[in-house]
């Protein structure tokens with residue numbers, strides 16, 4: 018059982034609205050700066066589809082998640098029988114279908130993996146990434162507390178703790194950008210590319 022069994026899609030969406038809505042989610046505005054026309058986007062941990070209906074209006078999209086109740090809610094409330102939507106119940110650790118231009122780990126998704134699995138996920142994503150493009154990992158910045166729910170025990174991921182590792186994992190370019198949520202929490206986006214261009 019994952020800890021997400023303790024929070025319904027409806028409750029999670031309510032929390033997301035207070036943190037990110039603008040009416041376009043403000044985290045998505047940061048990610049869109051890295052999308053080019055025609056890019057194919059992979060969202061790891063797509064949940065109940067918070068970002069999907071914005072991204073599919075402009076880009077090709079695949080969403081992965083491992084918590085079936087969120088995917089069910091996604092299918093019922095957003096997809097409404099749209100059977101060709103690319104939503105897959107699978108862990109990023111097992112996915113190898115195709116390559117992508119941008120791979121997105123929004124809202125602390127990478128924190129759901131152990132440190133060893135975070136490394137495996139980055140290795141897997143390196144292989145899934147088209148030649149030049151980008152991985153975006155969105156997490157609380159160091160000065161921002163993580164959620165303190167008793168059932169939530171993330172593996173915290175900070176850009177500065179990984180900077181020596183990124184070249185060893187094959188990323189020739191890395192940087193960090195920061196932004197504030199609607200509740201003034203500072204988040205950092207770790208940007209990784211195979212090559213600097």
Ligand SMILES: C[S@@+](CC[C@H](N)C(=O)[O-])C[C@H]1O[C@@H](n2cnc3c(N)ncnc32)[C@H](O)[C@@H]1O
Nearest residue numbers: 062063064067082083084108109123124126129
């Ligand atoms: C905080 S939610 C974010 C949901 C959505 N991306 C958003 O920003 O609103 C994290 C999601 O990551 C999913 N997740 C956790 N580990 C995963 C893995 N190894 N592969 C794919 N999804 C995963 C969880 O099931 C959960 O739905």
